[in-house]
Amino acid sequence: MKLRPAQILVLGFATVILVGAVLLSLPVASKSGESVGFLNALFTATSAVCVTGLVVVDTYTQYSLFGQILIMFLIQIGGLGFMTMTTLIFLILGKRITLKERLVMREALNQLTLAGVVKLTRYIIFTTLIFEGLGAFFLSLRFVRVYGLYRGIYYGIFHAVSAFNNAGFDLIGNFRSLTPFVEDPLVNIVIMGLIIFGGLGFSVIYDVFTIRNFHRLSLHSKVVLTMTVFLLVAGFLVIYALEYSNPKTLGSLSPAGKILAAAFQSVTPRTAGFNTISLPDMSLAAKYFTIFLMFIGASPGSTGGGVKTTTFALVLMMIYSVITSKEDVEIYKRRIPMDNVFKASVITVMALLQVLSVSLLLAITEGADFMSILYETVSAFGTVGLSMGITPHLSDAGKVLIILTMFSGRLGPLTIALALASKKKTAMLKYPEERILVG
Amino acid sequence: MKLRPAQILVLGFATVILVGAVLLSLPVASKSGESVGFLNALFTATSAVCVTGLVVVDTYTQYSLFGQILIMFLIQIGGLGFMTMTTLIFLILGKRITLKERLVMREALNQLTLAGVVKLTRYIIFTTLIFEGLGAFFLSLRFVRVYGLYRGIYYGIFHAVSAFNNAGFDLIGNFRSLTPFVEDPLVNIVIMGLIIFGGLGFSVIYDVFTIRNFHRLSLHSKVVLTMTVFLLVAGFLVIYALEYSNPKTLGSLSPAGKILAAAFQSVTPRTAGFNTISLPDMSLAAKYFTIFLMFIGASPGSTGGGVKTTTFALVLMMIYSVITSKEDVEIYKRRIPMDNVFKASVITVMALLQVLSVSLLLAITEGADFMSILYETVSAFGTVGLSMGITPHLSDAGKVLIILTMFSGRLGPLTIALALASKKKTAMLKYPEERILVG
Numbered sequence: 112m113k114l115r116p117a118q119i120l121v122l123g124f125a126t127v128i129l130v131g132a133v134l135l136s137l138p139v140a141s142k143s144g145e146s147v148g149f150l151n152a153l154f155t156a157t158s159a160v161c162v163t164g165l166v167v168v169d170t171y172t173q174y175s176l177f178g179q180i181l182i183m184f185l186i187q188i189g190g191l192g193f194m195t196m197t198t199l200i201f202l203i204l205g206k207r208i209t210l211k212e213r214l215v216m217r218e219a220l221n222q223l224t225l226a227g228v229v230k231l232t233r234y235i236i237f238t239t240l241i242f243e244g245l246g247a248f249f250l251s252l253r254f255v256r257v258y259g260l261y262r263g264i265y266y267g268i269f270h271a272v273s274a275f276n277n278a279g280f281d282l283i284g285n286f287r288s289l290t291p292f293v294e295d296p297l298v299n300i301v302i303m304g305l306i307i308f309g310g311l312g313f314s315v316i317y318d319v320f321t322i323r324n325f326h327r328l329s330l331h332s333k334v335v336l337t338m339t340v341f342l343l344v345a346g347f348l349v350i351y352a353l354e355y356s357n358p359k360t361l362g363s364l365s366p367a368g369k370i371l372a373a374a375f376q377s378v379t380p381r382t383a384g385f386n387t388i389s390l391p392d393m394s395l396a397a398k399y400f401t402i403f404l405m406f407i408g409a410s411p412g413s414t415g416g417g418v419k420t421t422t423f424a425l426v427l428m429m430i431y432s433v434i435t436s437k438e439d440v441e442i443y444k445r446r447i448p449m450d451n452v453f454k455a456s457v458i459t460v461m462a463l464l465q466v467l468s469v470s471l472l473l474a475i476t477e478g479a480d481f482m483s484i485l486y487e488t489v490s491a492f493g494t495v496g497l498s499m500g501i502t503p504h505l506s507d508a509g510k511v512l513i514i515l516t517m518f519s520g521r522l523g524p525l526t527i528a529l530a531l532a533s534k535k536k537t538a539m540l541k542y543p544e545e546r547i548l549v550g
Numbered sequence: 551m552k553l554r555p556a557q558i559l560v561l562g563f564a565t566v567i568l569v570g571a572v573l574l575s576l577p578v579a580s581k582s583g584e585s586v587g588f589l590n591a592l593f594t595a596t597s598a599v600c601v602t603g604l605v606v607v608d609t610y611t612q613y614s615l616f617g618q619i620l621i622m623f624l625i626q627i628g629g630l631g632f633m634t635m636t637t638l639i640f641l642i643l644g645k646r647i648t649l650k651e652r653l654v655m656r657e658a659l660n661q662l663t664l665a666g667v668v669k670l671t672r673y674i675i676f677t678t679l680i681f682e683g684l685g686a687f688f689l690s691l692r693f694v695r696v697y698g699l700y701r702g703i704y705y706g707i708f709h710a711v712s713a714f715n716n717a718g719f720d721l722i723g724n725f726r727s728l729t730p731f732v733e734d735p736l737v738n739i740v741i742m743g744l745i746i747f748g749g750l751g752f753s754v755i756y757d758v759f760t761i762r763n764f765h766r767l768s769l770h771s772k773v774v775l776t777m778t779v780f781l782l783v784a785g786f787l788v789i790y791a792l793e794y795s796n797p798k799t800l801g802s803l804s805p806a807g808k809i810l811a812a813a814f815q816s817v818t819p820r821t822a823g824f825n826t827i828s829l830p831d832m833s834l835a836a837k838y839f840t841i842f843l844m845f846i847g848a849s850p851g852s853t854g855g856g857v858k859t860t861t862f863a864l865v866l867m868m869i870y871s872v873i874t875s876k877e878d879v880e881i882y883k884r885r886i887p888m889d890n891v892f893k894a895s896v897i898t899v900m901a902l903l904q905v906l907s908v909s910l911l912l913a914i915t916e917g918a919d920f921m922s923i924l925y926e927t928v929s930a931f932g933t934v935g936l937s938m939g940i941t942p943h944l945s946d947a948g949k950v951l952i953i954l955t956m957f958s959g960r961l962g963p964l965t966i967a968l969a970l971a972s973k974k975k976t977a978m979l980k981y982p983e984e985r986i987l988v989g
């Protein structure tokens with residue numbers, strides 16, 4: 112039996128998660144020497160491999176050093192694995208791009224040979240290590256002063272890996288995430304930088320570093336960079352305005368701290384999952400706005416999740432075309448093929464249907480308020496990891512639902528669907544066409 | 551200057567609403583003899599013409615007989631006007647159907663001449679009067695016994711008009727809607743019947759009454775009927791199960807009353823807006839499920855709102871095709887043209903974006919909880935009229951937002967967009983194609 116790419120991805124991820132869950136459920140993985148229980152271990156392993164960061168138990172308080180380092184490795188495998196695997200599988204197969212296949216960097220790196228594959232993989236690993244190494248160095252400068260030499264260096268490495276892979280796991284303890292460092296420029300800027308670069312996707316980083324001229328970049332890279340800057344700036348302005356006078360979030364900070372915290376809170380929903388201010392204390396409008404950002408997420412082929420910046424951009428441009436009665440969807444003087452636009456809208460609608468269905472089920476299984484349920488669902492789907500605090504109190508059914516949501520959110524509903532589907536059939540018989548009145 | 555069809559619709563509706571608002575703000579329209587205020591009158595007129603049923607003031611308590619009858623006329627103009635205008639405008643123009651134009655019954659009634667137009671209009675008015683007349687007669691049988699002869703007959707007519715046009719306005723008083731009649735089979739069955747027939751759309755009613763054989767119906771009619779039955783049955787089962795033991799809704803009713811109330815509560819979100827049980831007392835899951843039903847709404851060219859049953863059906867079938875790796879979207883042995891499917895997904899995404907944006911703004915302007923805000927927004931967008939009770943307490947900004955949402959929900963975001971857009975341009979220059987990686 113020959114596995115199709117989507118099936119390789121799904122089975123590969125599932126295997127890593129299961130192995131991770133078994134190891135994390137060992138007593139030696141827990142600080143207390145008592146097993147955390149298989150469901151909680153499965154939750155943690157899924158959250159780590161899918162670089163989500165939602166936690167049912169506090170990482171620092173619950174897990175031993177062995178458990179913590181295992182989680183770090185799961186994050187690295189998950190982040191790197193997804194980046195390389197999605198990139199490679201489709202390049203190796205060299206499939207023609209259709210509505211139902213993912214295009215990965217065909218334009219950026221064409222004519223791939225086996226030598227090219229090895230080179231590409233090496234390039235991706237090298238890039239990852241450079242970013243994580245630099246991040247770990249700068250973070251250690253601060254953490255050594257807080258936690259001492261060894262623990263400080265260890266914390267630098269762990270949080271650099273967690274940030275570049277958009278995982279959002281932390282070792283600060285008691286579910287506090289990075290709140291103790293809310294006004295620390297060094298920690299904030301390094302973490303934000305790692306998140307942003309990790310969320311661009313390898314092909315864009317490659318494009319930018321080799322071409323160095325915006326006008327000559329691939330259309331994909333241009334759209335990713337434009338949307339990223341737009342979402343970061345808009346996110347900063349909206350959160351700064353909405354939370355400026357909220358005494359429980361930005362209100363009590365210094366002027367510089369306000370700017371830093373609002374910037375961090377615009378970066379992290381896409382889709383890192385760290386936080387420096389108290390999320391449940393944010394205003395209703397700011398929480399809701401954060402849900403939007405989490406849903407959009409990062410860019411394709413990156414360590415981040417969500418429906419992706421480019422998908423959102425195409426949907427916006429599609430609406431713009433309809434409104435202005437244009438025949439084609441055009442961006443930066445390029446015409447986007449209709450099946451490309453169509454795929455973006457299929458992904459968006461599928462993602463929305465999934466988020467809505469899961470949150471409807473959680474509304475039945477959990478006793479929480481609606482905003483918390485929707486927030487947690489989108490956070491899981493977008494592999495974000497921001498939380499209203501209900502995750503540690505989920506029922507078993509709720510945990511299973513969130514585990515499945517993280518998994519399909521990481522691989523994309525489309526990939527899961529393709530993995531489950533039987534092989535593509537070409538219809539023997541074409542039925543006659545007939546229209547339906549819509550809208 | 552020649553107006554385009556979308557502009558005629560938008561300007562026509564706006565004019566009727568403004569005239570209605572001016573009349574309703576006259577002191578003589580109020581029971582107390584004091585004007586209700588222009589903003590409240592504008593809200594009521596918009597709600598009536600857009601057959602929504604959301605109210606900032608109680609219709610019976612606030613408005614004089616003159617005001618009430620005016621509201622009934624606005625409902626009739628709105629319901630009938632939309633049905634005939636959407637049907638006619640596009641038939642008269644005989645436009646080729648593109649992504650950007652609405653198809654109305656081209657298949658059902660082809661080769662339309664001016665004589666045909668007059669005949670069609672007469673047919674629509676005749677059908678409406680038959681349904682409303684029968685409904686008014688049966689409702690009067692009950693209402694005469696409760697309210698006396700004259701008021702009973704008047705109530706029969708008012709509520710028949712309100713139900714067939716999916717308007718949801720009532721004269722029971724104190725925002726109670728039809729709750730006093732929760733266990734009354736006659737009122738329930740007549741109102742449900744009017745809502746369902748009103749929500750099918752004229753072309754389907756015509757099709758069914760002339761052809762009388764499911765297999766020979768147009769594909770459009772088949773899809774409308776299938777989805778309508780499916781949504782009614784599914785809605786009934788879900789609400790019955792979720793609310794069965796809720797003492798504040800179904801729990802306190804007799805076995806037959808439970809069935810009647812659950813049935814009613816599955817019919818009314820699409821998109822009538824009457825209620826027989828207390829909506830704010832429903833469980834979180836049932837409220838959320840109701841939001842789904844409200845969003846989907848009724849069928850195209852009908853008196854109901856929402857994204858429409860056929861739009862939802864096409865989106866579901868599109869996802870099914872992607873999952874099963876089929877090349878085409880097929881329903882009942884017919885292939886749906888790709889631009890038809892594409893339009894359905896554009897409408898869905900536009901509707902979602904609008905609902906999300908409006909509820910985000912309401913989260914800023916109003917002090918209500920998130921579920922109530924989302925519920926009220928979808929209710930306004932789908933011209934449903936069900937309410938968590940926050941509408942009478944809206945801020946002025948909130949009222950304006952809901953007014954705009956009802957208006958664009960009734961005409962469809964696409965129609966509004968087309969009315970605002972400049973004339974269709976054929977691009978002089980085709981840009982080269984380039985793909986973007988999505989999802």
Ligand SMILES: [K+]
Nearest residue numbers: 163277383495
């Ligand atoms: K994350």
Ligand SMILES: [K+]
Nearest residue numbers: 602716822934
């Ligand atoms: K209504």
